[in-house]
Amino acid sequence: MFLALDVGNTHTVLGVLDEEKLFFSCRFSTDRNKTSDEYSVMIRELLIMHHTPPEQISGGIISSVVPSMKAVLRDAVYSVTGRTCMIVGPGVKNGLKIRIDNPAQLGSDQVADAVAAIAEYPKPLLVFDMGTATTVSVINENTEYIGGMIMAGALLGLDALSNRTSQLPEISFADKVDRLIGSNTVDCMRSGFAFGTAAMIDGVIDRMQKEFDRKLTVVLTGKTAEMITPYCEREVVLDKNLLLKGLRIIYLKNLHHKGSR
Template identity: 30%
Template structure:
């Protein structure tokens, strides 16, 4: 089995794969001061609660935007699973051609989304990931990663409004009944949620115009399902796209190693 770990700024998503099947998945908070021993106990316990024993894991694939936490998982893999992990970056055989000015600057999670999206759906492709940041990634019909867009995430925007404006409260992230808010709370909800909808609609339209062709559109990330319900443009919900991309990359790398390439 393969353990796929996506380390984000606020949460860590983990998935256990048996060949191509995602058997179990869970989330942890992205805590910097957790040791590899504490991390192992949490990972093992949560897997057991899902009915799986990860002690027999044969490989670990890591995507990370937080280097310190990545190091913790790398040490955990060696100490408790007795296997080296594969950490995703632009130097690996990803199966896509990265057409970014500086390929090393592309976040590992974005690379995983691009790989997972292209190998599952083909191109041209727009992938929107609703995470700490809301990212848009574009893949061509030839499997070229063309770049994308990085915008503040919905939760980040909510937090900054509350922190920087003394009279604005934190609000529950949901769509109000009407776009014209009658209270401060509903006005903020409208700005955050309908603002996200219009951003996706607008960016999708502009990306298609720049490409000059129709696209398959994929959405992933924690708030994707909520936003998709209000979109007029068709998007496919793929909640585990990043983990799927990790699995695909891991298998590609190991296949090359086994053939001595």
């Protein structure tokens, strides 16, 4: 069993996996002020809460788009399990053919997503990772990562909307949004979030499709994708664990390269 950590700008996802199974995953806030000691307490408790003795963890892998969190979490995992995590980035093989101006610039979350998507889905394909930012990754028929898009995440837009206006409130999304045409402030905001974001995705898919002869596969992941997928009109696949599956592939690839760690 090994640990996989996906550090996003808002949340960190921790998964415990082996070659076939995802035993559990959980999310906690990405808090840049917490120390490795604080994270080690949290990780230890999460493992125990999920009936996983830390001694059973034989290694770990971290993908982080928050640079300072890499060392903090690696140290925390080391103090809980005695194992040193691989960190997605220079020196760790990912097998992805990255054809962009500066491959080192690509976020490690997009690398892990792309590795998993290539392994599981027909090409060409698009991956929408909907977190703090929404990223679109484009993979061609030859399984090359050729580029993509970055936009503000849908929830970031909503935060900005209520923070930067005097009359728009903070809203929640406990219920399904069933009206396209809102007739009050809150319903208008809810419709804008759900249908507006879904229409953006549908529209990007249509435009991207024109660049390819073969039908694109479209995979959506990230917390926000769970909320938006039901409102999309194009054919999309929601894969909540895409990134963890990518980390599994990268972990196993490097384990076999370097011998056991």
